[in-house]
Amino acid sequence: MLTRYPHLDDVLDLRFHPVQNSEPASFTPVQIEQFNHQGFIDPIPLFEDDALADLQAYVRHHEVDLQRMKEEANGFVSLHHCVPALYDLVGSARTVAHLQDLIGPNVICFISDLINKPPGQTQGGSFHQDATFNAVDARSVIIWLAIEDADADNGCMNFIPGSHKGGAVECDTNHYVVDPAKYGAAIPCEVPAGYGVFMSDLLMHSSPPNRSEDRWRPGFTATYTAAEVQPHDTVTQWAIQCSGEDVHGRWQPHRRPVAP
Ligand SMILES: O=C(O)CCC(=O)C(=O)O
Numbered sequence: 001m002l003t004r005y006p007h008l009d010d011v012l013d014l015r016f017h018p019v020q021n022s023e024p025a026s027f028t029p030v031q032i033e034q035f036n037h038q039g040f041i042d043p044i045p046l047f048e049d050d051a052l053a054d055l056q057a058y059v060r061h062h063e064v065d066l067q068r069m070k071e072e073a074n075g076f077v078s079l080h081h082c083v084p085a086l087y088d089l090v091g092s093a094r095t096v097a098h099l100q101d102l103i104g105p106n107v108i109c110f111i112s113d114l115i116n117k118p119p120g121q122t123q124g125g126s127f128h129q130d131a132t133f134n135a136v137d138a139r140s141v142i143i144w145l146a147i148e149d150a151d152a153d154n155g156c157m158n159f160i161p162g163s164h165k166g167g168a169v170e171c172d173t174n175h176y177v178v179d180p181a182k183y184g185a186a187i188p189c190e191v192p193a194g195y196g197v198f199m200s201d202l203l204m205h206s207s208p209p210n211r212s213e214d215r216w217r218p219g220f221t222a223t224y225t226a227a228e229v230q231p232h233d234t235v236t237q238w239a240i241q242c243s244g245e246d247v248h249g250r251w252q253p254h255r256r257p258v259a260p
Pocket of ligand 1: 115130156157205206207219221
């Protein structure tokens with residue numbers, strides 16, 4: 001099994017295509033090379049000082065409501081689609097400028113999630129490739145943004161560097177990679193608060209348990225692709241335009257939501 005959409009397995013291009021950008025505007029050429037070589041770029045600051053404090057306060061005050069919103073929407077909804085503050089978060093200028101170096105000028109965000117792992121967890125941590133969950137060609141870039149410091153103690157993500165290069169691989173019925181160790185050694189990706197890590201949708205990653213005694217681990221993740229990429233199935237349901245335009249009218253992006 002390759003993806004959650006077996007009828008698309010022969011339609012989707014699930015190979016890795018290196019980013020070709022010799023004159024990036026926000027990343028350095030070395031960081032672009034890092035993306036191509038290891039499948040992610042070491043964390044960079046996206047929110048600092050007051051902007052970070054505001055984001056942390058927002059998440060602390062609204063977390064319960066946001067989780068309830070997801071549960072009430074048949075188990076999941078991409079929150080940027082219905083919460084103005086999170087719409088603005090996924091389209092923030094610094095984030096999008098960096099994405100344009102990897103994706104091009106026409107940036108679509110089509111999925112996001114707030115994951116706050118409680119302390120004292122004992123289970124979790126199966127490797128997967130996000131491209132196998134998305135009904136689009138494997139060209140998406142995922143940003144994982146730390147709302148508070150994420151480290152090995154409170155369950156930061158683990159990556160298998162270079163595991164994106166072979167494209168999508170066989171997974172089990174839960175869409176976890178079969179025998180991930182054969183694709184390389186896993187490393188923890190520690191991310192300071194306000195920093196984001198940009199990763200290929202083919203990078204094998206896992207979310208190990210938060211074994212800390214009393215530290216929550218809130219992280220916000222958003223998935224972006226180029227408007228030129230053909231969407232399939234229901235993948236446009238939460239699509240928004242972060243920059244440029246939907247050149248071929250493929251995504252029909254949604255407007256900024258209004259506050260409930
Ligand atoms: O935030 C996390 O720890 C899990 C993220 C993840 O694995 C995913 O969104 O695919």
